[in-house]
Amino acid sequence: MPTDDPDRTGPPHADHPSTDDLRRELDGRTDAEESARITGHLDACEACGRRLDELADTTPTPAVAADRDTPSFDPRWMRRAVARTMLSVAWRAALLLVVVVVVAQFAATLLVHPLLVERGDRLERHVVASIDLPILLRPGAEARDVGSNVGLLRRTTEVRFERAVGAATSDLGRYETRLGPLAMTTAVGSGPITAWRGPRLSEDPADSSPVPFDPGRAGDATAATIELSWDDAIDREAVAALTDDHDDVALTWVGFRVADGTHAEGRQALGYSACSRGGDEIVEVFDLGTTLVGGGFGTSSGFRQLPPPEDGVAHALEQARRATDNLARSGWLEDEPLLDRGREDGPLADLDAVNQRLAEDDPEVATLVLTGPTPALAAIIADSAPDTANLLELDLDRGAPEPCG
Amino acid sequence: MExxxxxxxxxxxxFLVAMTRDPDLAEDLMQDTFVxxxxxxxxxxxxSPRAWLLAIARTTALDRLRRRTEQPTDPLPERATTDVDVVEQQTxxxxxxxxxxxxxTVLVLADDLGMPHAEVAEVxxxxxxxxxxxLHRARRAFHAAYLEEGGHAHR
Structure with a gap:
């Protein structure tokens, strides 16, 4: 690149393009790289720019008349522009809102749905906690055949329990845990797999001390609902006294049977349940209806919710009994083969027997539900649970217990 | 904006009139440009705000012209006249x-509007x-075209 151009007058830029370079650039005979170098130099060097002008020797092109005056400012354009802009902004905001809502919904589903997202070891902790409880009640029991089924809204884990006694194994039954949304865990035993303080299954046959209920093994569950049943007649006062020292544990009575009958689908009973918490304070009386014995006590065609009574367990039971009376009188029972024994005398004759039972220890109150913090439940079970009680169902929960619910 | x-x-x-050779279209594009x-x-x-506006005007005009390439782009009637000035303008x-x-574009910006190179560069x-x-290349090309159109060299 020659730098000895006689016309060079500008500041000492390096590598001023030669006249030939400028001419070739004007004629478009330079390659892209060379052209970029020359025009880049022209950006900064006015002297070379003037050399280029002289070399090109062109004159300005004559102006062309616009033939019309410049239109004057029309504020309507701007108004239209503003309106259009606002419309587009509103449209985008609406679109964004829809996207945000959809994404939030999706995220919420992911967060609460245990089948889509397993956060940490939540599932494992719950399963372990719920299968741990029956194990600790039967020392030496081991979980076998752990299977997991994914359903639409919950995951079910099934476990079979065995206990090895020497070379032989005894089958303790099946146990099922269900994990649903909102961290709800339900453990369901198949049959009375666990005796609280029934026949001892300790490794040492001579050891007859109660098996401690260890709330520490309940995982992160802080509350539980335990449903238990027993076969022997039981003193109602004794059962009612279970929760005397625990105001935070709710006691629900289930299965006061008005009548035993036979039904195509099995034994049928008419009954109710009542829930109390904090001594004699009744919280709720509910679930009046029929149930198939052997199944759970559920709502049925005869379900009726009772208003909460004002005083005492006895009052609640009485109120529930009256409701049962009314149900019997309503003719509803006529269509149901409930009262086989009392058919000839009519339902009222049987209700005398009901009253009689109410006055005595009631052999038909065979199911209890205890709901409360796991430490309190552990204390009750350790100190005063019925000897022959069997665990029917165990619900683990985190957070505050929801009694009578 | 006003x-x-x-x-x-x-x-x-x-600029728009020179680009489109159609004053009606240019007026229309004026609106679009400022919107x-x-x-x-x-x-x-x-x-330079002028360079900024002209750059927008150029984009607007090019968008419009690209969309209507199928239409004839020289709607100005070539009137038969002997008026020297008018004939010159037509040429x-x-x-x-x-x-x-x-x-x-570069001819309109630099020669007609008299914008400095730096501002033309912005547009x-x-x-x-x-x-x-x-600019020099454009002037040369114009001169050649002008002669071909029968203009009288006035350089």
């Missing part, structure tokens, strides 16, 4: 019409040096 319009409407309009400018205000990064227009868009988004070279 202030901006009053200050720069004339060069923008002249676009209103929306693009946030994107204004300093520099100049015809010569300009034969040039590529970039040449036409065309090229370097000032490149615009200077482009």
């Amino acid at each position: 202030e901006l319009y009053r200050a720069h409407a004339t060069p923008v309009f002249r 676009r400018a209103t929306r693009a205000m946030a994107g204004y990064r300093g520099g 100049v227009r015809a010569a300009l019409a034969r040039l590529p868009e970039t040449y036409r 065309l988004d090229r370097s000032p040096g490149a615009c200077r070279v482009l």
Whole structure:
């Protein structure tokens, strides 16, 4: 690149393009790289720019008349522009809102749905906690055949329990845990797999001390609902006294049977349940209806919710009994083969027997539900649970217990 | 925006007329240009406001012309006249019409509107040096076209 151009007058830029370079650039005979170098130099060097002008020797092109005056400012354009802009902004905001809502919904589903997202070891902790409880009640029991089924809204884990006694194994039954949304865990035993303080299954046959209920093994569950049943007649006062020292544990009575009958689908009973918490304070009386014995006590065609009574367990039971009376009188029972024994005398004759039972220890109150913090439940079970009680169902929960619910 | 319009409407309009050779279309594009400018205000990064507006005008005009390429782009009637000035104007227009868009644009900006190279460079988004070279090439091309259109050399 020659730098000895006689016309060079500008500041000492390096590598001023030669006249030939400028001419070739004007004629478009330079390659892209060379052209970029020359025009880049022209950006900064006015002297070379003037050399280029002289070399090109062109004159300005004559102006062309616009033939019309410049239109004057029309504020309507701007108004239209503003309106259009606002419309587009509103449209985008609406679109964004829809996207945000959809994404939030999706995220919420992911967060609460245990089948889509397993956060940490939540599932494992719950399963372990719920299968741990029956194990600790039967020392030496081991979980076998752990299977997991994914359903639409919950995951079910099934476990079979065995206990090895020497070379032989005894089958303790099946146990099922269900994990649903909102961290709800339900453990369901198949049959009375666990005796609280029934026949001892300790490794040492001579050891007859109660098996401690260890709330520490309940995982992160802080509350539980335990449903238990027993076969022997039981003193109602004794059962009612279970929760005397625990105001935070709710006691629900289930299965006061008005009548035993036979039904195509099995034994049928008419009954109710009542829930109390904090001594004699009744919280709720509910679930009046029929149930198939052997199944759970559920709502049925005869379900009726009772208003909460004002005083005492006895009052609640009485109120529930009256409701049962009314149900019997309503003719509803006529269509149901409930009262086989009392058919000839009519339902009222049987209700005398009901009253009689109410006055005595009631052999038909065979199911209890205890709901409360796991430490309190552990204390009750350790100190005063019925000897022959069997665990029917165990619900683990985190957070505050929801009694009578 | 109204202030901006009053200050720069004339060069923008002249530019649009030269680009489109159609005053009606140019008026229409005036609206579009300033509406676009209103929306693009946030994107204004300093520099000459005139160059900024002209760059928007150029984009607007090119968009429109690209959309209507199928239509004839020279709606100005070539009136038979003996008026020397009018004949000269027609020749100049015809010569300009034969040039590529970039040449036409640089001629309008630099020669008609008298903008400095730096400002032309802003409109065309090229370097000032490149615009200077482009201007000379465009002038040469115009001169050739002008002669072919039967103009009398006046350089």
